[in-house]
Amino acid sequence: HPYILGLERCEEYRKQTPPLERMLGPAGMFNSGTNLVTHLLKQNCEIPERRKLMGPLQSKESYGMRWQVPWGKHTPAKFRDLHATEKAGKAKINKDWILPVVTLRNPYTWFRSTCKSPYTARWNHRKGDCPSLKDEMTGKWNNVSVHYGAGDDEHESLAHLWNDWYAYYLRKSNFPWIAIRMEDLVFYPKETIQTVCECAGGQIRTDRNFVFITQSAKADSRGHDISTGLYEAWIKYSRPPEPKFGFSDLDFQAAKEALDPWLMTSFGYKHPPDH
Numbered sequence: 001h002p003y004i005l006g007l008e009r010c011e012e013y014r015k016q017t018p019p020l021e022r023m024l025g026p027a028g029m030f031n032s033g034t035n036l037v038t039h040l041l042k043q044n045c046e047i048p049e050r051r052k053l054m055g056p057l058q059s060k061e062s063y064g065m066r067w068q069v070p071w072g073k074h075t076p077a078k079f080r081d082l083h084a085t086e087k088a089g090k091a092k093i094n095k096d097w098i099l100p101v102v103t104l105r106n107p108y109t110w111f112r113s114t115c116k117s118p119y120t121a122r123w124n125h126r127k128g129d130c131p132s133l134k135d136e137m138t139g140k141w142n143n144v145s146v147h148y149g150a151g152d153d154e155h156e157s158l159a160h161l162w163n164d165w166y167a168y169y170l171r172k173s174n175f176p177w178i179a180i181r182m183e184d185l186v187f188y189p190k191e192t193i194q195t196v197c198e199c200a201g202g203q204i205r206t207d208r209n210f211v212f213i214t215q216s217a218k219a220d221s222r223g224h225d226i227s228t229g230l231y232e233a234w235i236k237y238s239r240p241p242e243p244k245f246g247f248s249d250l251d252f253q254a255a256k257e258a259l260d261p262w263l264m265t266s267f268g269y270k271h272p273p274d275h
Contacts, residue, residue, distance in 0.1 A: 002180065002191055004184075004195055005179040005266060007199060010178065017201075018097075023200075024099050024197070028073065029104070030114065032182055034103055036186075038067055042065045046065070047064035048203055070098060074148065083149060102180070104179065109237075110162060111131040111158060111255070112130075114158065132158075156258075162263075178199050179267075186233045
């Protein structure tokens with residue numbers, strides 16, 4: 001079943017936001033499914049009051065489905081009040097009226113994807129020696145620096161980056177959000193998107209069948225890996241994890257030590273077997 005957090009604040013969001021101002025915006029770390037949830041929302045969800053006012057054949061953003069939250073989808077929530085994307089700034093979007101749809105991914109598969117495509121994350125590691133959570137010589141955490149449009153953020157390791165980024169939303173923020181797993185967008189897309197959509201006062205479109213994203217969600221994003229579509233993802237995420245996820249003993253033990261147990265449990269994630 002889908003794991004979804006933040007549902008207890010959906011009513012608060014709907015009460016504080018006028019129907020014609022309601023919007024959904026994806027947010028998440030690199031490689032966490034933000035493109036996928038964007039496409040699924042734009043194809044299937046709409047705020048009915050906005051459609052009624054604006055009529056048919058308008059842009060998906062006119063119906064409340066934005067490409068990202070105004071402060072940037074990969075930008076940590078700690079920068080929410082300090083930064084806005086160029087487009088959001090020009091539009092003067094009220095940040096309180098957009099509901100962040102926070103996507104996260106099993107940290108072990110996220111490590112592997114981030115090793116392959118680190119984007120603006122920088123830490124001391126070599127190809128074939130990743131995620132390199134600790135330094136082999138000293139045993140100390142291998143610090144990570146990430147550059148965002150709003151500024152830089154520092155973390156003890158790649159595992160701490162995963163912890164910290166989601167803690168900014170799920171533990172420290174004072175505004176409504178809804179958090180979902182990338183894996184549920186693969187295996188339970190309709191159920192997950194319907195729940196997210198209704199949280200913001202939206203509804204699944206009734207003029208056509210639910211649209212699944214069968215090709216890579218990053219196909220229209222230059223510079224992204226587009227090798228994994230829906231069917232490949234089913235196969236990829238259905239496989240049982242290999243022992244220690246194929247990591248070195250040092251990385252595997254470091255991951256078990258560092259990863260936030262509350263986040264892991266809340267989203268149904270488990271450490272791979274050690275043998």
